[in-house]
Amino acid sequence: MNASVLDDAPVCVTRDDGILIVRLNRPAESNAVNGALACVVSAAMDELDNDPSLRIGVITGSSKAFCAGMDLKAYLQNDVPATERGFAGITRKPPEKPLIAAIEGFAVAGGLEIALSCDLIVAARGAKLGVPEPKRGLVAAAGGLIRLPKRIPYQVAMYLAITGDYIDAERAYEIGLVNELCEPGQALERALLLARRVADNAPLAVRASKAIVRGALDLDEEGGWELQDRLGLPALDTEDAREGASAFAEKRQPVWKGR
The missing domain is CATH 1.10.12 (Lyase 2-enoyl-coa Hydratase; Chain  A, domain 2)
Structure with missing residues (x-):
């Protein structure tokens, strides 16, 4: 793998034999999205679409979390966590090439909406998924409420939307939201194996x-x-x-x- 972004950047981008690996890298903030993170993710999605040597992307988080959603502290300071591609540089305009989310720990609020922008999801057992925005006076406005009822049964989508409660990865797998389950710490490894199967195709x-x-x-x-x-x-x-x-x-x- 060859790093194209420094390890202390808000996002680390690497390549592995035709796979673009995008790692959200704000561990102290549970990889919450601010403007800087959104800009780097957006540029990475452009790179994935425009470079013919890249076949597929994998997006994951650093440390023990995928993403906690919008950085509320940055939001209060008018830091815009979006680009022309949408929230986190991805939710309104995902890449044209396939993208896999590799989830450890939790993908909640905008974090789940990032995962829903992907085509496949690999999640570690015990990981939490949900859209808790109503508990904070907000609405999940980065595509989650649009995509959830297209991916899972209406009653489950509505439950998540209006209670703000979480489901675990095992339940998400049962209802088809997650493609593959793995043991904690193995989400990226399993996502890369899945990515290579896709990259082998035309x-x-x-x-x-x-x-x-x-x-x-x-x-x-x-x-x-x-x-x-x-x-x-x-x-x-x-x-x-x-x-x-x-x-x-x-x-x-x-x-x-x-x-």
Whole structure:
């Protein structure tokens, strides 16, 4: 891994064989989001989307937490924890390439909304997830209340939204919010294993598949077919598609070119 951001920065960004690893790095504040953190995350998402050598990203937290949400002390000082990509530099405009959240300890308030901006979630057993904003006179306004009822049953989404209570990672896994459970301290390792499985696939096909799945959530069946035809059919006429077919016929691993 090659660090591209200093270890004492609000976010540490590293690379590992086509995977961009983004580590929220404000442990004294439980990785709460301020303006500086949001700016670095936003730049990292731009890097992920624009660098063809990168296939997928993983976002995690330093120390024993994923993220406690907005830094309320910074908020009271008019520090804006958002960029054009939204809160934390990600929630309104996530990257076009896949992103995995690796959660240790807790992902609450805006921290859960960051995780919900990702495509897959790996969480350590016992980790807490929730949107406790009503307990502080706030509303979870970084996409959590929009995305939760699309990911989990209505009654559970409403329970989280209006009680402000937490659920643990085990319960989140049961209802499909978390993709993989792991032992404490292993979330990043497990997320990287999952990321490598995705990175082994054809990059154009992965990117198009993500866009279709995400877009289909807000479309009727006719709109879904139109989206699929527009984004999926061009993949049939790529070098990667021909390489995939050739590799299968020749019983070898494909060599993707991203074109």
